[in-house]
Amino acid sequence: MTERDKFYIAALMHDIGKFVERTKRFGQHEKIKEFGQVRYGHPKYSGLFLKYLTRSSLLEFFKQDGPFLEYVYCHHDEGKDDLANILRLADHLSAAEREKDESKENEFYYKVPLTSIFAGDGQRLFYNLEAMEIKTMGAKARVQGKEEILSYDWSHFFPQEKVTVTEESYRRLYRMFEEESHDVANKDQLLSLLEKYLWAVPSSTQGVKNQVSLFDHSKTTAAIALCLYDEYKAGNLSGSAIREMIKKKGSRTPYFLLIKSDISGIQDFIFNIASKSAARQLKGRSLYINLLSEVAALKLLFALNLEGANMLYRGGGNFYILAPMSAQDKFLSVREEILKVLLKEHRGELYLAMDSIPLSQDDFTGEENEGDEAVPKIGLAFERIGAKLAEAKSRPWSELGFQKSYEELFFIEKEPALTSHICPQCGYSDSKLEEDDEGKEVCRRCSFFVDLAKRGGNQKFLKITAKQASLSVLGYGIIFGEDALKQDKGDVRRYTVNAFDFLQHKMDAPFYLMNHLPLNENGKIKTFDEYAKGSLSHDGKGTSRLGVLKLDVDDLGSLFRELRPGTISRITYLSRMVSLFFDMLIHWFVKNDYAKSLYVIYSGGDDVLIFGSWTDVVDFTKDLRRKFQRYTTGDDKIDGSSPYHFSASVHFGDAHLNVRMAADYADHTLDRAKSFDQNKDKIFIMDDVYTWDELDWIDELRVLVRDVSEAEKSRSLIRKVYDSAKGFQKVLGENGRSGFQPVRFWRLAYYLRGVRDERREPIIEKYKEAFVKKDGVRPTAPRAAARLAEMDTRKEGQS
Numbered sequence: 001m002t003e004r005d006k007f008y009i010a011a012l013m014h015d016i017g018k019f020v021e022r023t024k025r026f027g028q029h030e031k032i033k034e035f036g037q038v039r040y041g042h043p044k045y046s047g048l049f050l051k052y053l054t055r056s057s058l059l060e061f062f063k064q065d066g067p068f069l070e071y072v073y074c075h076h077d078e079g080k081d082d083l084a085n086i087l088r089l090a091d092h093l094s095a096a097e098r099e100k101d102e103s104k105e106n107e108f109y110y111k112v113p114l115t116s117i118f119a120g121d122g123q124r125l126f127y128n129l130e131a132m133e134i135k136t137m138g139a140k141a142r143v144q145g146k147e148e149i150l151s152y153d154w155s156h157f158f159p160q161e162k163v164t165v166t167e168e169s170y171r172r173l174y175r176m177f178e179e180e181s182h183d184v185a186n187k188d189q190l191l192s193l194l195e196k197y198l199w200a201v202p203s204s205t206q207g208v209k210n211q212v213s214l215f216d217h218s219k220t221t222a223a224i225a226l227c228l229y230d231e232y233k234a235g236n237l238s239g240s241a242i243r244e245m246i247k248k249k250g251s252r253t254p255y256f257l258l259i260k261s262d263i264s265g266i267q268d269f270i271f272n273i274a275s276k277s278a279a280r281q282l283k284g285r286s287l288y289i290n291l292l293s294e295v296a297a298l299k300l301l302f303a304l305n306l307e308g309a310n311m312l313y314r315g316g317g318n319f320y321i322l323a324p325m326s327a328q329d330k331f332l333s334v335r336e337e338i339l340k341v342l343l344k345e346h347r348g349e350l351y352l353a354m355d356s357i358p359l360s361q362d363d364f365t366g367e368e369n370e371g372d373e374a375v376p377k378i379g380l381a382f383e384r385i386g387a388k389l390a391e392a393k394s395r396p397w398s399e400l401g402f403q404k405s406y407e408e409l410f411f412i413e414k415e416p417a418l419t420s421h422i423c424p425q426c427g428y429s430d431s432k433l434e435e436d437d438e439g440k441e442v443c444r445r446c447s448f449f450v451d452l453a454k455r456g457g458n459q460k461f462l463k464i465t466a467k468q469a470s471l472s473v474l475g476y477g478i479i480f481g482e483d484a485l486k487q488d489k490g491d492v493r494r495y496t497v498n499a500f501d502f503l504q505h506k507m508d509a510p511f512y513l514m515n516h517l518p519l520n521e522n523g524k525i526k527t528f529d530e531y532a533k534g535s536l537s538h539d540g541k542g543t544s545r546l547g548v549l550k551l552d553v554d555d556l557g558s559l560f561r562e563l564r565p566g567t568i569s570r571i572t573y574l575s576r577m578v579s580l581f582f583d584m585l586i587h588w589f590v591k592n593d594y595a596k597s598l599y600v601i602y603s604g605g606d607d608v609l610i611f612g613s614w615t616d617v618v619d620f621t622k623d624l625r626r627k628f629q630r631y632t633t634g635d636d637k638i639d640g641s642s643p644y645h646f647s648a649s650v651h652f653g654d655a656h657l658n659v660r661m662a663a664d665y666a667d668h669t670l671d672r673a674k675s676f677d678q679n680k681d682k683i684f685i686m687d688d689v690y691t692w693d694e695l696d697w698i699d700e701l702r703v704l705v706r707d708v709s710e711a712e713k714s715r716s717l718i719r720k721v722y723d724s725a726k727g728f729q730k731v732l733g734e735n736g737r738s739g740f741q742p743v744r745f746w747r748l749a750y751y752l753r754g755v756r757d758e759r760r761e762p763i764i765e766k767y768k769e770a771f772v773k774k775d776g777v778r779p780t781a782p783r784a785a786a787r788l789a790e791m792d793t794r795k796e797g798q799s
Contacts (some may be wrong), residue, residue, distance in 0.1 A: 009309055011087055011225035013150040014075045017045030019201055023174045024167035035073050038776015047073035056184040082239040086537035089246050090225035093364040094569050095217050110167055112205035116159035117574045118632040118644050125634050126163035127200040154588045159634045179744035180503050181323045188508040191308045196500050216573040222309040223322045231255045232323040245361050254325050254358030264351040265391050271660035274425050277661045284449030286602045287456045290513055293317050296338055298788035301335040312572045337567050339400055341474050351396040376566025394593040426756045455480045457517030462497050466490040486637055497585050513584035513687050514603045514771045516591050532655035534597050534613035543791040546655050547617025551648035551668035552607035554680040563672045578606055581631055594620055616654045621650055625692055638692045647673040690728055694777045701766050701785035706792045708759045715793055720752055722786035
């Protein structure tokens with residue numbers, strides 16, 4: 001193991017003592033006296049853990065190599081050498097907001113839970129350490145002397161207003177962490193283990209806004225420390241400069257490079273297929289986008305000689321990497337290499353925009369005045385790289401140079417066009433076509449995506465290897481299933497998919513992948529026709545339609561900008577928690593409750609596109625909005641007070657709809673929902689935009705009308721409710737928002753005449769319920785409910 005490896009591990013583990021100390025289990029440990037000269041308490045426990053409490057082969061060097069252990073337990077003190085000072089500086093840059101509070105006394109610090117990153121000022125919203133330690137560990141662990149298999153439960157990711165944390169909470173969690181730490185054999189496993197156990201452990205509880213997890217602080221500290229180490233070894237950073245930055249904290253000399261990447265053309269790429277083969281290929285193309293982003297990030301990490309902690313975030317087709325400034329030339333070289341391979345493989349259909357900006361100490365700790373407001377510079381830095389990347393996406397492939405890459409950029413065929421064949425599925429030309437398992441002619445690309453869906457769907461293990469494989473992305477082999485468990489020299493990274501038992505299987509890390517793939521009774525990928533027919537009731541009533549859901553989070557960029565205090569650890573924490581919901585939790589929601597009825601085309605970052613049975617698409621949309629509300633506020637009641645919300649579009653079509661047109665229409669109608677008013681947080685459905693409360697009202701009226709219609713054995717009621725929208729608008733006023741006008745309420749009863757009183761009254765009451773609310777509902781709402789009820793009750797062949 002090199003000095004660099006040891007230093008990175010020391011930085012990653014520098015604060016593990018905070019976790020150990022809060023157990024109140026080792027206060028009288030005889031070995032703790034070795035670290036008695038240390039200024040603060042938790043570094044002593046970091047030293048104790050690394051030297052005496054873990055038997056990990058990876059951490060064995062701490063027992064023999066004194067300087068690295070000393071870097072850990074002295075990271076708050078004046079360093080004896082430059083590396084010690086680098087770690088101290090990295091710790092400061094990672095969490096600048098807490099430096100002045102680190103020495104404040106709080107005798108109950110071990111009882112302070114982690115505050116949700118979504119909580120606003122003064123809001124009490126915490127993560128339950130008790131729930132986490134009982135439910136989350138997906139691996140073997142010895143708990144109270146008994147070996148158990150503990151399952152991962154998504155519910156613990158939801159914050160609560162009242163949380164009690166005790167030393168016993170920490171003790172049980174720590175026992176499992178220590179047990180698993182013995183099996184850690186490489187740096188990726190160590191990073192993943194810290195995420196698994198420390199994501200809900202507060203980094204600091206001493207008088208600061210404790211909205212940074214110990215994992216996120218440890219990770220960003222290690223990333224910063226490794227960059228400073230490389231700059232120091234490259235001769236760009238002197239020991240005196242390090243000491244000066246620790247004292248003055250305002251240097252503007254750039255020692256860091258913030259790299260961002262984003263994939264362009266995702267939707268066109270995914271939907272560039274004939275609708276008849278869509279269900280077979282969409283999942284493969286979606287999986288490919290996820291793997292492309294991961295492989296590109298890994299290629300950059302390895303080429304720049306960086307570690308897993310340096311990948312600050314990856315999700316939704318983009319990633320951020322923190323690199324040393326000295327890596328800039330290498331970054332440009334690797335970027336060109338990746339783009340050339342991508343251009344050759346996809347002929348410009350997919351573009352991976354990659355760019356970077358320099359960062360200095362001042363960017364991590366400083367603020368910039370904008371009017372009367374002081375904005376953290378680190379947030380502005382993330383905005384700058386985003387703007388720079390948007391500019392790059394406006395002139396794709398310009399990085400390659402038009403003169404140097406003329407033939408590739410303009411797709412000049414080196415073989416006569418007559419030798420190529422046009423794929424009937426995607427329209428690409430290929431030297432030959434193959435027959436798929438249904439006897440259809442496809443190009444090799446289409447065959448690849450179908451194969452990727454089959455091999456990757458519902459699999460628990462994934463391996464990325466430098467060796468050749470039948471499935472490959474950017475030259476790296478992709479292996480799913482039991483074969484991924486085999487270790488080879490060419491392995492790049494090995495994952496458990498959507499599970500946290502990676503150490504049990506000797507894998508490197510968990511990987512979030514929306515790979516749930518519903519199969520029919522014959523074990524084949526379900527067709528859209530099968531999804532549409534899933535909307536019918538057991539007696540054949542209803543409408544065979546496919547539902548399409550598109551959503552994304554509102555104003556996410558401004559939410560990052562408004563983080564106070566703004567530090568890189570808080571930004572990465574918020575990024576990770578948003579991504580966790582849309583990359584992993586949504587997989588569990590679908591798999592647990594909608595496994596047979598929904599086809600998730602893609603989900604990641606902050607947006608989602610789903611096809612499926614139209615009835616289940618409606619139910620899932622409402623359910624997901626409540627879950628996101630609970631995920632960000634601790635309460636599933638949507639009251640409009642949270643700045644974290646999403647807008648959505650739901651529409652319905654024939655099972656043989658044109659998938660590209662359906663996706664484009666979803667984009668268009670989602671824009672309508674987002675632009676309806678400045679608050680956003682709306683849904684487009686049945687040709688109009690509604691609030692989530694209005695959608696609940698519509699769905700409840702739909703059920704009432706459906707049930708009464710079936711009881712009356714007549715669908716005429718549906719038409720009457722549909723027509724009542726005219727009277728409804730009169731009651732609410734001509735603009736539909738001027739409030740209840742009781743004198744006109746008789747119009748509603750008029751439209752519902754002929755229905756038995758005991759069946760009509762619940763519908764009338766439903767209308768009245770809308771009027772007592774401050775804003776009422778849109779006058780088109782009854783019409784939307786009637787149309788949905790009509791789809792519910794229609795019989796096959798009935799208009």
